[in-house]
Structure formats: structure tokens, C-alpha cells
Amino acid sequence: MKKIILVCNGGMSTAMLAKRMKDASAEEIDVHAYGEAEFMQHVEGASVILVGPQIRYRIADFQAETDIPVVGISPQRYGIMDGKGVLEDIKKYL
């Protein structure tokens, strides 16, 4: 099963998006949301790490710590919690 990790400050608002992405993939993809302080412990085996737009300024730092691609979530998709759209955006990483 493919795995995707979502990161925001506390893992709160990304959790909503994670659920929608999971639903949009018909539960085919394992999607988890974590806070910035803890997500690194959970990235093993993930295909891609998605970063909430509110902490997009951290992307370069995160990428420096891991080989897994770290990608920002489009603010527009994030705003309407468009799980399907986000999955489309990141197709090439899966």
C-alpha cells in the first residue's frame, strides 16, 4: 500500500485533508497527518511528504533531512479540502 505523509503545524487541519485524500483514493492509499515536531518519525516507506501551505517556508529544510520528495500543497486545493485534486497534483510521485 502506498503511503503519503501530510505535515502542518499541529497536524490538525491537514488531518481533515488526509481523510479526504484517503476517501478519494477509495482507501487504496495510506494517508497520515502529523505535526511538524513529530512527522519525521513516521516518514519511512512514504512515497511523498506533503506540506501544508501555512508552513511552506519549511519545505527546503525538510527536504534537507530526507530523500523522500517534499512537496507543498496548493493553497487553493487546501482551502476547499480538495483531496481528489491534491492526489492528481502528486500523481507522478506515486
Next chain:
Amino acid sequence: MKFNQLSDWMEAKVMPIANKLSRQRHLRAIRDTFISLISVTLVGGLAAVLSAAPVTENTTNGFLLAWAGFAEANSLLLTWVNTVTLGAMSLYACIGITHFLSKHYKLDTLMPVLLSVAGFVMLVLDPIELGWAGKSVEISYFDGKGLLAAIAVSIFTTEAYAYMRRHNWGRIKLPDSVPAALNETFASLVPSTIIILVFSAVFAACKAAGTTLPGLIYQVVSPTFKAADSLGFTIVITLLLHVFWFFGIHDAAFAGILGPIRDGNLSVNAAAQLAGEALPFTFTTSFWVYFVIIGGCGSVLALAILLCLSKSKQLKTVGRIGILPAFFGISEPIIFGVPLMLNPVFLIPFLLASTLNGAISFVLISSGLIGKTFAMLSWNMPSVFGAFLSTMDIKAAVLIVALIALDLVVYLPFFKMYEKSLVKMETESESENNG
């Protein structure tokens, strides 16, 4: 066009600041610690709420009277639970900061944590009597008043430990047959001894001066904390955080600085509440979460209501998705969905709504018209309930409703302006499709 240039320029200036602030290792460790402390402080807050049954001499309601009876019969238990949770916040902060900072240095966290706790206990507890028959110590500085000492101890311990380990201070070359774990223990002996000796020296110096480390620090910085508990500070900090959010940047970058102030103030208030004393502080974590940012940063709950009633399909969709999260204090869907971020139409209300909430609440609370906060339940508790439970003053809940109405008025004209342009676009594209 002009605005785009300006916002690009500003973003180029603001993003590096946010990044620098959130990368700074000490601020980051402090911030991660205060996020982790919530579960402990919540229990302390509950104990404080339970002990504060809203009864007067004229109360006849059976439930409230039973509650008051329970609180009185269990006052020792409730006070003790609060004292060792919210009221011992400095100890937990000391452990947390050491843990996160050690992880930053990729150190095994146990040893630094042990040393930090040793230093904290030595410097923050004040021994009264250490006799054979019994020992008693003074623990008053375990609450928010000891936070700065806790931060100092944890940062000193971890930095010193990491430095000495990096430079192999006192590492003895042992034969290969010695188990690795034992080798590690020996390697930490010299750094540990040096650190504890430093603590002992600080203790002796403070004692000679007739005080304790937190007592000394508190004396020096308490004017700063008092200055932070003011209308001016509330307005400035609210504006500043919202400027960051206007660029869609989370205010977490500031939590390393704001956390100790607002959480520290809260724990001092809680201790005062349980002791039956007047509460000293207005600006606390609960003040910020429940009174200033109603619906999350930007105070978007009022706007969410407007969005749900909108004639524009797009705005209505965003409103429907965002109103429930906003009710629970999460504003990201609205901020990125409308979007409010970098949207010149909403700049004024976005900054103004929370600032007005903060200023009005500060004046009413600090003047005593509405009770001060002494508990923090959850960042996601809806403001109306959070404001009531953290003050046990029903007037606080009324104030929140009034502030939501005020935010509605603040957002309304700008919302109308934006809605009009969207509706026009939507009808145009529809008629194009139909044509």
C-alpha cells in the same frame, strides 16, 4: 498589478523571517514543548474548573449546590491535582525542552533529561528543612513563575552536554571487550559531573544572596511580564501575528516566545484561583485562543457564517467546508479557500477583527467586568464554551457572542464587495457555457 508587486516583495521579506524564527533551535524546542504540554495542563485546568462551582449565597439550584459541596469536600485533592499538573508546568517544560533540543543534536535524550531535572530540582526547589525525620521544600516556583529558570536550566544543560560529548571530554579509551552501553555511560560521566557542579555553584551563590534562581530571574524580568500584560501589547502582537497569517504563514514561528508568556501567566492565575486570591493576569493562553481569535486566526467564524449565506457558489462551498473547522478554532480552510491570504480586499477586516476582539476583551477583563481566565481546556474548544469554562463567568460567553456579531459587521462590507465580483464572474462564465 501594483498590489501583486507589493505582496511579492513583502512575501520575500516575511518568509525568511518566519523561517529563521522557526528554525532557531531553542525557540523550536520551546515551541514543540508547549504543544506537547497540552495534555498535562488540560487536566490541571479541569481541576481548577471543578473547584470553581459558580454559586453565590442565593444559589438554590440543586446541581450547582452539589457541585459546590463536592468541590469543598475534595478541595485538597483538586488543588493537588492542579499543583502537580498545570501548577508544575516549569518542571515539564524543562523536561520537554531538554528532550527536543537533545533530539536536535541527535543525542540520546535520557541523560540530558536526567541532568536537567537534577538541575531544575536543585535550583527551583527551595529547601526549608532537610532533617532525618522529615524533609520539606518550597515548591512555589514550579508553576509559570519558574518557567524562565526552567528554560535556562534546560538550554544550559543540553548545550553544555552536547558540546562536551562532541569534543569527547573525559572519554576514556576502553578495551573493545567492554560492552558498548557501558562505554556510553563512562563517556557521559565527566560531562554530567561538570554540569551538576555548575548547578551546585549557582545554588550556593543564590543562597548566599538570600534568594533562588527563579526568584532572582523573576525579580529581574517580572516588569517585562507585567508590560506584556497590557492593552498595547495585546494590540501589537495581534496585528503582528495576523500580518504573518495574511501571507498564509502560521504564527507558530512566534510560539517559542509567546508560549512561555501566555502559558506562564495562565498557570500563575490557576494557582491564585485555587488559593482564593485575586487573579493577576489578563493575557493568557485561554485569553488568546477563546477571546482574541474567535474561529482561529483572522477570527473567521463570523466570516464563515457570511460565506454560508453567500450568493456566490464558490464562496458558499468554501463556507460550508470551513464553518465547522472554524467553530473549533481551525481557520486554514477559510484562509486558503476564500482566499483571505494575499487578498487585498480582506486585508483590513482580517487584521481588524481579531485586534478589536483582543482590545475589547482586554479592557473588559482587566477592569474586572468579566472574570480572568484560569484554565485552558483545548485549542479546539469553541470560543463560546472555552471563554465560559476558562473563567466560570457566564458574561464571558455573552461577550463572545457579541464579538462574533461585531466581527460580522467588520467583515460584511468587504465580503459584499468580494462576493459581487465573484457572482459577476460566475454568471459570465455560466452564460458563456450556455451560449
